[in-house]
Amino acid sequence: MKQALTGNEAAAIAAKLARVKVISAYPITPQTAVVERLAEFVANGELDAEFIKVESEHSALSACIGAAATGTRTFTATSSQGLMLMSEMLFVASGLRLPIVMANANRSLSAPLSIWCDQQDSMAVRDSGWVQLYCENNQEVLDSVLQAYRVAEELLLPVMVCFDGFILSHTAEPVDIPGQAEVDEFLPPYKLPNPLDPCRPVTMGPVGVPECYEEFRCMLQEATRASKEKLIEVGRAFWKHFRRRYGLIERYRSNDADVLLLTMGSLGSSAKDIVDSYRKRGEKVGLVRVRSFRPFPVKELIDALGSAKAVSVLEKDVSPGSAGALFLDTAAAFINVKRAPLMLDFICGLGGRDVSSLHIREAVRAATRAAEIGEVRKAVRWLGLREKLVGLRI
Amino acid sequence: MSENVKSLVDVPTEEFLLPGHAACAGCGSTLALRLTLKALGKNTIVTIPASCVSVIQGPFPLSSIAVPVLNVALPATGAVISGMEAVFRFRKEKRKIVVLGFGGDGATADIGLQTLSGAFERGHGIVYVCHDNEAYMNTGIQRSSATPFGAWTTTTPIGRYGAGKRHFKKDMPAIFAAHRIPCIATASVAYPLDLMQKLKRAQAVGGPAYVHIHCPCPPGWRFPPSQTIKLARLAVGTGMWVLYEIENGDPSTLRITVRPSKRRPVAEYLRAQGRFQHLPEREIRQIQKFVDENCERLGLEVARAR
Numbered sequence A: 001m002k003q004a005l006t007g008n009e010a011a012a013i014a015a016k017l018a019r020v021k022v023i024s025a026y027p028i029t030p031q032t033a034v035v036e037r038l039a040e041f042v043a044n045g046e047l048d049a050e051f052i053k054v055e056s057e058h059s060a061l062s063a064c065i066g067a068a069a070t071g072t073r074t075f076t077a078t079s080s081q082g083l084m085l086m087s088e089m090l091f092v093a094s095g096l097r098l099p100i101v102m103a104n105a106n107r108s109l110s111a112p113l114s115i116w117c118d119q120q121d122s123m124a125v126r127d128s129g130w131v132q133l134y135c136e137n138n139q140e141v142l143d144s145v146l147q148a149y150r151v152a153e154e155l156l157l158p159v160m161v162c163f164d165g166f167i168l169s170h171t172a173e174p175v176d177i178p179g180q181a182e183v184d185e186f187l188p189p190y191k192l193p194n195p196l197d198p199c200r201p202v203t204m205g206p207v208g209v210p211e212c213y214e215e216f217r218c219m220l221q222e223a224t225r226a227s228k229e230k231l232i233e234v235g236r237a238f239w240k241h242f243r244r245r246y247g248l249i250e251r252y253r254s255n256d257a258d259v260l261l262l263t264m265g266s267l268g269s270s271a272k273d274i275v276d277s278y279r280k281r282g283e284k285v286g287l288v289r290v291r292s293f294r295p296f297p298v299k300e301l302i303d304a305l306g307s308a309k310a311v312s313v314l315e316k317d318v319s320p321g322s323a324g325a326l327f328l329d330t331a332a333a334f335i336n337v338k339r340a341p342l343m344l345d346f347i348c349g350l351g352g353r354d355v356s357s358l359h360i361r362e363a364v365r366a367a368t369r370a371a372e373i374g375e376v377r378k379a380v381r382w383l384g385l386r387e388k389l390v391g392l393r394i
Numbered sequence B: 001m002s003e004n005v006k007s008l009v010d011v012p013t014e015e016f017l018l019p020g021h022a023a024c025a026g027c028g029s030t031l032a033l034r035l036t037l038k039a040l041g042k043n044t045i046v047t048i049p050a051s052c053v054s055v056i057q058g059p060f061p062l063s064s065i066a067v068p069v070l071n072v073a074l075p076a077t078g079a080v081i082s083g084m085e086a087v088f089r090f091r092k093e094k095r096k097i098v099v100l101g102f103g104g105d106g107a108t109a110d111i112g113l114q115t116l117s118g119a120f121e122r123g124h125g126i127v128y129v130c131h132d133n134e135a136y137m138n139t140g141i142q143r144s145s146a147t148p149f150g151a152w153t154t155t156t157p158i159g160r161y162g163a164g165k166r167h168f169k170k171d172m173p174a175i176f177a178a179h180r181i182p183c184i185a186t187a188s189v190a191y192p193l194d195l196m197q198k199l200k201r202a203q204a205v206g207g208p209a210y211v212h213i214h215c216p217c218p219p220g221w222r223f224p225p226s227q228t229i230k231l232a233r234l235a236v237g238t239g240m241w242v243l244y245e246i247e248n249g250d251p252s253t254l255r256i257t258v259r260p261s262k263r264r265p266v267a268e269y270l271r272a273q274g275r276f277q278h279l280p281e282r283e284i285r286q287i288q289k290f291v292d293e294n295c296e297r298l299g300l301e302v303a304r305a306r
């Protein structure tokens, strides 16, 4: 059934279709509608679940942890400051290997206070041991939440489904809502191997002395690496059930491209339009969109980007004093590869700044120029910066 | 175990805190844990925030606690047990599983106060025990808001401009009484039957229950490990710690459960501990006044011995 849904509604409906048993969340713009929708579903009996209306995001995730440790399917959603407040518990959740699924409507971080979109919030917790998926549209939001449970429960890893605040969270698009029976077939009930149960006492999360802590971290690393295969496998199963295809990355007219754009999230769809207009003029421009940022698809990116001359990364985050996270990881992917494209990083769209077609074209032009002269003069740049406003010379 | 713990014969022999744990000699918190688990029995799941108990239970792969344990971050306990209790409510669990939080005074009165307040406000069927050793002991004796006035800790040192903690102990049971939860009780490791009786009641009420246990700490309070029970008893005997229970936060239900026949001067209690050795007479009088007022407020009207 097709219906016009915002990203927030898509996330809430996906959680309902996943038959989550415990929801615990706290409102924050732009995610609030997820919380409200789920509260409605529970209140009107559409969803048989406990909704714990906690007093903070730290508690939202903590409550999910307590519930998940007994072997229950849980869901939470947040944004920005909320994700920051959760950060302590993000590591606890992944360390305890609890398959919690979270929707994060990407929003910038204070200060200055901004409720608008960028991806700094989830980037700030990229090392928390959560699988991170970034969605291009609202259909992908719904589909990714369903896939997230499969990946999470089969590998005992928490998964964060990220979608751009306002751009997706508040924009209605036609979304195909699968039927409950189909979803039940795709996503059966799950059983945690060693839940907390008085019949069979276990201890979770005790002190890990230096002789064993590293092994626990390594096991988490291995499970997250294995989640690549799992995401692909679950993507295939999803195709079988719902006829929509998902992988770790999406390639758009990229096979023969000399110049490639690389991005995540909703920027992918804007970039596709620009790619089309270049292609119309016969210029070999393409796009690669990273869907899975954790695990990072190293092999897939080497394949997809390796034969291009230059790549412009467009990203809505920055690690001050270094560069954007997507650029850094992509550059690192090519560290031991003989043939690597030139790479440029464009920081853009921070705090809800609109990324226009002009900006995206600027990134294409810069990559084209780099390809021509065979070098990159300045690797990290800002797009659409109002330099005069702050007296900066970038 | 019968519903009442009136005498030693009512106390179960079964232990859920096993020998070989890593506690210091004379640890009050460990005794509190042992008695709590004894009272609540095998259908208990205990959630433990960072504290001495994280260490006491033993590091991976060892464990000295024979019921399921979930170790979590210092501020999180109230919310974690909310989530766990919600599951059992959702599942309409037939077994009476006790969802227990067991945190120190720091986890309870300071960093975890918000999550606990939230859990109590939402009315989850949980039992929360605060083992109050009156400082952050796991990190090496720093003051908490439950540290008593005048006490030396490593963050309230004695020096030219320092004379121990300058603020009085935060009244946690009163704060939770304001949440109108069905069961609030104070307890002491020196009165094990009273303690277990209160936990039995906490288990029975079905709504949120809060039991605050006074737990002397030999290294933190600076006294010999052989004196733990004596000191705990002296705290009650001087009125420094009063044993009572309150229903639904209603002051008219406040019931003193252990009434010392004659209240001893607080100086006896203070002088027995290294952490109070620096106190001048003036401050001991100040503490005595505070304790007198508190006892009067709680209705502990016994004559004070001279």
Ligand SMILES: Cc1ncc(C[n+]2csc(CCOP(=O)(O)OP(=O)(O)O)c2C)c(N)n1
Pocket: B029, B050, B051, B052, B053, B073, B074, B075, B103, B104, B105, B106, B107, B108, B133, B135, B136, B137, B138, B139, B144
């Ligand atoms: C967020 C956070 N801050 C600080 C700590 C360090 N820490 C671990 S245990 C502890 C003291 C806890 O004190 P209390 O709750 O009184 O328990 P006790 O150690 O006395 O058993 C502290 C400060 C921590 N684990 N987490």
